[in-house]
Amino acid sequence: MTMREILHEHRARFAWASLLIIIGTGFGLMQPLVAGQVVSTVQLRESAWPAIWTLVGIFVVQVVTETLGRYHLEVTGEETARSLRRRVVVRALHARLETLSAYRSGDLISRIVGDPSAFQGAVTHGYLDMAIGILTLVGAALLMAAISPLLLITVVAIIAIAALGAGIFLSQLQAVATKKQAGIASLTADLESVLIAVRTVKTSNAELRESERLSRSVQRVLDAARRGAGLTAAATPSIYLAATGSLIAVVVIGGSQVADGSLSTSELVSALLYSTYIVVPLGGIVEGYTSVAAGRASLRRISEIVSLEAEYEYGEPSTMQGPADERTDHPVVFDRVDFSYAATAPPVLRSASIKVQRGSRCLIVGSSGSGKSTVLNLMCGLYVPQAGSISTLGSTPSGQDLRQLRSKIALVEQNSPVLHGTAREAVSYAVPQISDAEILRILSSVGLDGVFPDSCSLNRDLGDLGATLSGGERQRIALARGLAVRPDLLLLDEPTSSLDTRSFESVMASIAALPRDVTVVMVSHDYRQLEWADSIIEIRDGGLVWKT
Structure with a gap:
């Protein structure tokens, strides 16, 4: 230029x-x-x-x-x-x-x-x-x-x-x-x-x-x-x-x-x-x-x-097709994936392979810094592996396919950011057309009905980066934003880390109430999640090991 x-x-x-x-x-x-x-x-x-x-x-x-x-x-x-x-x-x-x-x-x-x-x-x-x-x-x-x-x-x-x-x-x-x-x-x-x-x-x-x-x-x-x-x-x-x-x-x-x-x-x-x-x-x-x-x-x-390389360019045609039968049964597939954050950095994943069953409640565990959050980021195409292949919802997360793919995925990050604006804007961020009634229902399901009881309360300004909310409230706002998408794949990174017992139970109940065709992958250190999960993956020495 x-x-x-x-x-x-x-x-x-x-x-x-x-x-x-x-x-x-x-x-x-x-x-x-x-x-x-x-x-x-x-x-x-x-x-x-x-x-x-x-x-x-x-x-x-x-x-x-x-x-x-x-x-x-x-x-x-x-x-x-x-x-x-x-x-x-x-x-x-x-x-x-x-x-x-x-x-x-x-x-x-x-x-x-x-x-x-x-x-x-x-x-x-x-x-x-x-x-x-x-x-x-x-x-x-x-x-x-x-x-x-x-x-x-x-x-x-x-x-x-x-x-x-x-x-x-x-x-x-x-x-x-x-x-x-x-x-x-x-x-x-x-x-x-x-x-x-x-x-x-x-x-x-x-x-x-x-x-x-x-x-x-x-x-x-x-x-x-x-x-x-x-x-x-x-x-x-x-x-x-x-x-x-x-x-x-x-x-x-x-x-x-x-x-x-x-x-x-x-x-x-x-x-x-x-x-x-x-x-x-x-x-x-x-x-x-x-x-x-x-x-x-x-x-x-x-x-x-x-001049930075873009994930995709506007106007680039989408090649995303309907998922094949095998990939419908397995919305997340890692096939011998290698990944590191830089050429000189130690590898996070080495020849990692997994298949997540459709509708499963999958828990990813591992020591701090082992790459649990990285796995979620790879699933939604935020990073690209150096070797191997990844399939998410039947598509390789790259190019123009990302826009269509991400419309079916919700990611709730560990440090849940709340952009400046009202509660309504925070929850409807990915789906601006959602009604107030639906927003209030979702907020109630994550235990925030006492904070936002009616449509008028949705006009409340949450402050810069959600400064007027507690850490637990920001976490639940982020989860509500993810649930509002009605995703096929819900990715949760330590969603209950800042919650007390009552809020934990409320959040887990809202996740349990999701339709069974929604696949949920959660990263957590909370051993209470073991009862919730029907499959557990441990990250060990750069590999993904099935525990159950």
Whole structure:
């Protein structure tokens, strides 16, 4: 993904904005000539008002056209940032977990929120400021050449020397901008992790330690920013040298030409103005280059996410067919599956094979870290095995089939996330069309009828990540969300770990009441589940061993 590709999407508005600003710049270049005419008419003791009014009209046209152009340019920048944010969000949500997990969540947030804004600055100011600066400089140089080639050569020579000095420093800006953006992303990730665990931080008396760690992240951003500011500041004297040197040269050389009669006073005035038109844009070019450098660095970080491999692409045709007879009887089949989270990580599963009977109540047990949750994630296609094959509900969980497959599966995670919103939105997350009556029935079945007794209570805001709920209530909300799907396959990861005895019995009763054609696979350390299960699988040394 390149800047050209991004701008191509908004080429009409960008072209219109550029045209307006270029027209305004053209009218601006006419001003020194008209100003010279004013001086000339005064010298001839003629009325200067026609030239003055012409100068005022040119100025008004310039202001109007450039204002309209800048407005359209700002809108283009906002649309570009929106487009980039949407691309990153869509790709991040569709990327394979094994590739997405390489990025900290705070880093991803920074790439979604901050980096498009930096790129927006390159669009709205960087590129066009550089282009207009160059256009103004070239146009002024040509007009100045018509007045006095000697003055132009002198000014260009001074600017060339200044540009050489500035270029030495500006060439390093993009690397510094990349480092700064990476520092901001790291700071965002560090801050997010602290805020999520703020209760642990407080009860561990770790406020000062975490403050110092975050301060170090802030310092890294500041160091990169200082480096960038130093490079820009080092280039600035070169611009001042060009400005003052050019002005002095035009006054001295142009004054000499006026004295010997080879240049008129009005031409000297125009030449003086054009010398500023040549020099002043240098500042805009430097600022534009700085903005472009930051925008390129940000676009590179955005492109990393956009280029991640997706689980499936929208529009990809589904090849999922009705399950074969054998797989109907066995909704979950692992055939010699090997899996590890990274090439250098120890294997979680080695040549693991199982067949789960349709309608069974299967319990997966094993020591902590043995891979119990991983097995559930593999069943619903969140990860892909390195070897062997997996069949879930008669289909290999990959490609466009995932969308159809996951509509028949419900996964209740161990750390049950509750997205921000109301209780109604939390339970109906996967099935937005579900009625309030059905939501209340499901909530009652998991023992939450006292918390949500009627439709009005479903409007209650649960807070960020379910902050207004207890751990057990969040667990049961997650289970209710899974039951609302009416799945063919229900995957439960420690669903009763945060529940008291009464809530445990209520949840287990709701699971027991599921139709017998619903297959339930549960991961648990709770030995009370042994009575519930009709089959038990133990994970041992990377293999899946049937216990019953």
